[in-house]
Amino acid sequence: MDAAVSIPALTAPAPQSWRQELRALARLAGPLVGANLLQMAVGAVDVIFVARLGTVDLAAATLGVFMFNLLMFALIGLTSAAAPLIAAELGRRAHAVREVRRSFRMALWVAGAAAVPVILILAHGETLLLLAGQDAEVARRAGGFLNIVLFAIVPGVAAGVMRTAAAALGRPGWAFVVTGLALGVAILANWCLVFGNAGFPALGLKGSALASVVSLTVMMLAYIMILRFDRRLRRYRLFGRWWNTEWPRFFEIVRLGVPIMLTWVFEGALFGGAAILMGLIGVAEVAAHAIALNIAAIAFQIPFGVAQAATIRVGMAYGAMDRQWIARAGAVALSLGIGFMVVTASLIWLAPRLFVSAYVDVDAPANRLVVALAVQYLAVAAMFQLVDGAQAVAAGVLRGLQDTRVPMIIAGLGYWVAGFGASILLGFGFGWEGVGVWTGLAVGLLVVSVLLGWRWAWRERLGLTNFPEPTR
Known part of the structure; x- marks a missing residue:
């Protein structure tokens, strides 16, 4: 039973x-x-x-x-x-x-x-x-x-x-x-x-x-x-x-928390590294990158909040040792997070200049280059909004299963080998400059999203729902 x-x-x-x-x-x-x-x-x-x-x-x-x-x-x-x-x-x-x-x-x-x-x-x-x-x-x-x-x-x-x-x-x-x-x-x-x-x-x-x-x-x-x-x-x-x-509980928090910390640092550092690459291209590219990144970061707060809530919901189902509840909680969270990002991606794709106008005067001749570059970067951002939301929520539902070490490894490899590597290759090797750097960011997010989604889908076979004995 x-x-x-x-x-x-x-x-x-x-x-x-x-x-x-x-x-x-x-x-x-x-x-x-x-x-x-x-x-x-x-x-x-x-x-x-x-x-x-x-x-x-x-x-x-x-x-x-x-x-x-x-x-x-x-x-x-x-x-x-x-x-x-x-x-x-x-x-x-x-x-x-x-x-x-x-x-x-x-x-x-x-x-x-x-x-x-x-x-x-x-x-x-x-x-x-x-x-x-x-x-x-x-x-x-x-x-x-x-x-x-x-x-x-x-x-x-x-x-x-x-x-x-x-x-x-x-x-x-x-x-x-x-x-x-x-x-x-x-x-x-x-x-x-x-x-x-x-x-x-x-x-x-x-x-x-x-x-x-x-x-x-x-x-x-x-x-x-x-x-x-x-x-x-x-x-x-x-x-x-x-x-x-309660030293066992102390070290349990450290065991689960250090991978979460490093995962977040890997992702944040990826975008910081992208800013450094932009600095090698030009000043206008740095300014446009900062604008586009801030807009994308605001949109990201929606799936990030869903991911935080999903960790709690899946965590409760995990504690109750209810596999059906785990599946339902994860599916609902992923659907909600990705659904919101469909909306934000559509808005960014349809009206990028409107969002850029919150930061600079888009009609001023002095801002023409920065605005044009920011609009290009937002076009790429609109495409990776979906995978960005998916990877955030996927990481959240896996945290609910107290699975943090492998997602950390996936984040390190996906963001820094696939993502940063693609940014360098496309931005400088292929000569795509800033658009290439942003496309590399999208590649990293896509790789992490796919691998975390695969891990969630295969959670039963991977033994992630082999429940521990209840503590008394």
Whole structure:
């Protein structure tokens, strides 16, 4: 007899139809998509305010924000392993209070331990930028920025863990609310501290860094209040006995989280590497690449949010040891993610100049080359939107099965051997320049999408649904 049937009183209820699964997934994914879009706005606030300080400060802020965001994103990827673990515990036992609390607690421990080397790296930001050949004055100012913003690492990653827990426990709406709060605080703090408004000193670039610390600290404090006082969440007493160690759970989070972290870094670094290739072609190509990439990144937040929700839904089905639920949850998530990308791809294909006009004046003669190049790159982006959405959601459903190591290998090979290799070959070997670089990106995403989709389709034969013994 199937294990999920043998202990129905303990397991979470499985949806009985595709419509019920779609409704459950949408309730999770909607707020997470909104929160992801707001998070992009939070990241853009620093650069928008600092741009008025001058070119050198803007360059320093751009480099500093890039380093900070890359390392913060890596830490959040590492600790996001708590999501499939918490979901599996809820799927296995609907009221798994103790098990959920242990996973949450150890995710915070992992976050604290991993934050130490990241803080040390940021503390030596100026030296690292000089070694990378950056302008000495830009490196100096970026180093000063990083010496302040490094204090935001701990509250930022702690807020990420708490957001993951709240979503996995069925309260994803708080992610949207708290991120909206952080956006408002970031705007107000930058306005006060960068330019010296409302009686505050004008701190310039350092004020922007301090504003990031303030906004992420407010975000962390807001989540603490939510986890302690929300009616559904407080019953888990997530901060109870926070000093207790659970080393098996700690290393389980590390085992699952390190591949997730590296997968995210591989993908982010691929687009960073593409920007470097664009720099070898020309300045206009770099500007057009930045515009097109930002538009594609905004669209990507939809399947990324679906993928985060899919990890939880598939994780619950995995914990319940219900293969039919796993299949349904994965199919619904993939259909929803790809369906949204059909819409965004169509919009980008039909009206690329409209999207570019949000960044530059498309009718200005001085912008003619940049606009033309951005439109070309968006044509390629429209084609790879589908595979980009598919690979994001496929990775999410596999994470729900606690399968992260092989997807990491697929990402490394697909993005960097197939993708980056094709970008170099097509961009420089075939002389396609920027279009060739973007086509290479599409090749990498296609390879990863196909391989992850194959792995999901063959999950039974690969033993990914050989369920572990329930923990008691």
